[in-house]
Amino acid sequence: MRRMTARPANAHQARLLKLLRDSGPNSRAQLGDQVDLSRSKLAVEVDRLLETGLVVADGLAASRGGRRSHNIRLAPGLRFLGIDIGATSVDVAVTNAELEILGHINQPMDVREGPVAVFEQVLSMAAKLRASGLAEGFDGAGIGVPGPVRFPEGVPVAPPIMPGWDGFPVREALSQELGCPVMVDNDVNLMAMGEQHAGVARSVGDFLFVKIGTGIGCGIVVGGEVHRGTTGSAGDIGHIQAVPDGRPCACGNRGCLEAHFSGAALARDALEAAQQGLSAELATRLETNGVLTAVDVAAAAAAGDATSLDLIREGGTRVGQVIAGLVSFFNPGLVLIGGGVIGLGHTLLAAIRTQVYRQSLPLATGNLPIVLGELGPTAGVIGAARLISDHLFSPA
Amino acid sequence: MRRMTARPANAHQARLLKLLRDSGPNSRAQLGDQVDLSRSKLAVEVDRLLETGLVVADGLAASRGGRRSHNIRLAPGLRFLGIDIGATSVDVAVTNAELEILGHINQPMDVREGPVAVFEQVLSMAAKLRASGLAEGFDGAGIGVPGPVRFPEGVPVAPPIMPGWDGFPVREALSQELGCPVMVDNDVNLMAMGEQHAGVARSVGDFLFVKIGTGIGCGIVVGGEVHRGTTGSAGDIGHIQAVPDGRPCACGNRGCLEAHFSGAALARDALEAAQQGLSAELATRLETNGVLTAVDVAAAAAAGDATSLDLIREGGTRVGQVIAGLVSFFNPGLVLIGGGVIGLGHTLLAAIRTQVYRQSLPLATGNLPIVLGELGPTAGVIGAARLISDHLFSPA
């Protein structure tokens, strides 16, 4: 099969493509209700899109009292690749043009092995997805990396946890290997975009997506657009000071949020608690597995372990303090919490909420939902697919 | 004189008006270089604007080697009113269409006296400006108030320091009194807009304007647009926690930034230091004036008083801590410091810079200027004039 070559010729076509992506197949009449174009103009643009093959008309919909309408939908053969590179694992997924996940692979990986090794693994995962018959090829790929990105060029800059990637031309290299257009962004930004596409955040113009995983980051959406900042490091809240003269952090400062609460910090706290005999529950888990992770703390907490619950509550309070400041500053309409530690569940969320509602101004929190992301571990790959589809569904 | 009745008929005309406002008189050719329109189309739109009277062609410019050009400029009779309502004083200024200040009055006032009393004062100040011959009438007015504003309606919401204003229809009432269009915004947002119009911030898409006066607030500009947040309270950073379990704040919490550093907090600290005999300099000033304000601390510091210098440095460090967090989060291209306490001068700025550069990530601070605003006390009124001109220079 030939891959997508055409791009929308104008803003109208771009608008139509995104509409079809976000709300599925539509009749011409339904499209007309949503785009503020005359029926005639709309028909012209739809016809042109049909000619390019970007959309197809397949079959007639059931009548609703009159002439039956044609189903206009995005080309069913379109395939996007969503790649989410974490600190310790990679996710690769294929989606169709509506960004529905057709196949998804997760593999452990160490980002510090550098771009060459990671790319090799990503490419083999992509090949596996293709071999499974889900895609005959890829029309575009989005990729998220755990660090700041110079967005227009698609190049990581000064990434703390993946030093070998600094300046590596991710976009260009991956595009060459895959033979399709590629867009690169920070992983947390992509998770925010994923939630924006499919989750609660759909109808909210300004929101924050706080990812708590190995580290902590934040995706910022302003007026429906991701805010990346002047150097691409916006949302890097892991090194905001949460505790004056607190714990030393890998960044060289003290008291950084990440040093006090994150997947890594929680594991360390749990280990300490187990070794000091503060928690029998954690101690037995340590003995069984040899190590302790956030998952163990979650399980122990679920089993009622007081120490684990305290650790989670304390961590949630720390994160809540920082989020409270951001809420006062940014006044979002929604705060989403995501990332690995959402396994800590309601205890964590309650601690965060309590702290934010207590510390921010009533006007900013009065009608502010603070909820868990809906997409869980797929937010990143969906966001990545959305990133590249936004790009390809814009005029060239 | 008849007041401005016409509005630009389309986006091109709006663009041209703003261009003429921001860069002064231009020939048709110069305009053509900046707007990406054909000469013919441009000529048509300019002619239409001339017909409406919004712009005039007065005189020929000196030749630059060929036919002399006509000077196209905004109607010289246009007058905007910029009103900046602070906690303890009002500024009212008249500007021409290029937002140059033609006249400026500052008077003490207590915002807590409520909108009716304040409006009376504002209207008499406006009348005085008109009587002085600077304006025969006003084509529009912008007004800034020290609290959150529901921007589309122009109504203050839940303003902490001006409770009597909650829900008062400022826009509508003032528009009726003045007989011209009015736009309302938070005062700090307007100061940011003022600096964006006339100062360093002109060329920067994303920046923060931190106002340190009686309280502390922050104007946020994203992609050239002011970010007001979901409920209009964005930038309210005075109540971000700066010191865990710190001083009690009027808002009911503890350790708020404002409680530890602001014009009010500084005055209180100075008083305490004088009474405890820590500073002879401050003590004599207290004896002379009966009270101590930030101005006294500035003067004492300038005279070398160690206690005052310490107070300023400590305050700057507090503010710097908070700004450091915001810089990590928002990754601006510029941070401006403004408001009353800029009289504290370089000592304050140095303390802020030190703290921000130490605490934020190098990528975010690497090329980040932190400087004083250029407009000083006129930033607010210029921003207010710009707000209404932005409104009037947009298609109706």
Add this chain to the structure above:
DNA sequence: CCTTCTTTGTCCTGTCAGTGGAGAAAGTTG
């Protein structure tokens, strides 16, 4: 003074985007 060149502004025509109405196509309902 005259020719040539440069800059500015005007006029005109061809093209294309887009609207809105008329009406054809294809149904449902009674």
Add this chain to the structure above:
DNA sequence: CAACTTTCTCCACTGACAGGACAAAGAAGG
């Protein structure tokens, strides 16, 4: 089978806009 609905197509008219030709007005040089 008539009346009504909904969907889609066709067509003519309008207005936006580009780009070229050209006029106006001055500078520079012989």
